[in-house]
Amino acid sequence: MTDLQAINLFKCLADKSRIQILKSLMVEDMYVERLAERLNLTPATISFHLKKLVDAGAVTLRKEQYYTVYAIKGDIFNVSILDILREQSEDKSIQDERDEAYRKKVLDAFFEYGKLKSIPAQRKKELIVLEEIAKSFEPGRDYTEREVNIIIADFHDDFCTIRRDMISEHILERDKGTYRKV
Amino acid sequence: MNNNDFYGFLEGRKKSVTSDIEALSADGRTDEANILKAKFNVYDIAKSVFDTTAKQSPDSVATAFPALFSRITGPWNTSLETAKTHGDDRKVLIEEAKLAAVAEITARFAKLVR
Numbered sequence: 001m002t003d004l005q006a007i008n009l010f011k012c013l014a015d016k017s018r019i020q021i022l023k024s025l026m027v028e029d030m031y032v033e034r035l036a037e038r039l040n041l042t043p044a045t046i047s048f049h050l051k052k053l054v055d056a057g058a059v060t061l062r063k064e065q066y067y068t069v070y071a072i073k074g075d076i077f078n079v080s081i082l083d084i085l086r087e088q089s090e091d092k093s094i095q096d097e098r099d100e101a102y103r104k105k106v107l108d109a110f111f112e113y114g115k116l117k118s119i120p121a122q123r124k125k126e127l128i129v130l131e132e133i134a135k136s137f138e139p140g141r142d143y144t145e146r147e148v149n150i151i152i153a154d155f156h157d158d159f160c161t162i163r164r165d166m167i168s169e170h171i172l173e174r175d176k177g178t179y180r181k182v
Numbered sequence: 183m184n185n186n187d188f189y190g191f192l193e194g195r196k197k198s199v200t201s202d203i204e205a206l207s208a209d210g211r212t213d214e215a216n217i218l219k220a221k222f223n224v225y226d227i228a229k230s231v232f233d234t235t236a237k238q239s240p241d242s243v244a245t246a247f248p249a250l251f252s253r254i255t256g257p258w259n260t261s262l263e264t265a266k267t268h269g270d271d272r273k274v275l276i277e278e279a280k281l282a283a284v285a286e287i288t289a290r291f292a293k294l295v296r
Contacts, residue, residue, distance in 0.1 A: 014210070014212075015210060015211060015212060015213055016210035016211045017211050017213075017214060019210075044271060044275050044278060045214065045275060046247055046273050047271045047274075048211070048213070048271035048272055048274075048275055051271050052213075111262065113212045113270070
């Protein structure tokens with residue numbers, strides 16, 4: 001378990017409702033409505049907490065007919081805290097985790113449900129956003145300008161600015177009206 | 183309608199929600215407490231909107247307030263539906279909390295101007 005994973009897990013566990021959910025899941029696997037009834041919380045509140053628990057790796061989910069059933073992930077709780085503390089923190093992985101956390105923060109701030117809310121003013125943040133949009137382009141494939149515009153317009157209406165910025169940031173290259181991902 | 187009755191209602195609800203937030207925090211349910219803070223802010227929004235309409239249209243505040251308030255809070259319904267569609271559970275809880283406050287405020291205002 002990396003330092004960041006351990007922090008996320010401990011943060012996630014520091015909440016009474018989530019502890020109550022885990023205690024219920026210790027008894028048996030359950031679906032949202034059952035947990036809501038048992039803990040006297042709304043299904044929306046239970047779903048919110050379960051998502052956090054799943055993201056932290058504390059709970060797994062599986063589909064059963066019409067229901068999504070949640071189960072406690074035993075492996076993660078069988079690791080002792082001392083084992084987690086004994087693990088060496090590698091400088092490289094710490095830096096990678098920091099970069100990834102920053103990247104995620106920027107993407108969460110500027111994207112909503114897959115749409116770009118606004119083009120970041122800061123170059124560093126814009127670069128992250130442009131790299132995210134670039135994931136929609138296949139490497140090695142040539143695109144016409146119209147195709148490029150259509151792909152970018154799925155994210156933001158101002159496809160001209162974004163297309164130009166992708167060229168100037170060397171994310172896309174243009175040659176005689178043909179575009180290609182760098 | 184006595185404006186102070188409406189102000190008194192808004193202040194009373196703020197106190198009640200503050201007490202709920204404190205209780206949740208004390209109970210170690212920080213995320214739910216933070217989500218409830220969104221509800222608290224709606225009472226302040228209602229107060230600002232009421233102040234504005236009471237100044238601009240003192241004779242027609244009974245219709246001007248609900249019109250302006252619903253123009254501000256109306257998009258929250260869309261936001262809730264979008265959040266549900268995308269499975270954004272945190273946003274669903276926030277929008278539901280805000281809309282619960284809107285329903286309380288609208289109902290009380292209608293009662294006071296009746």
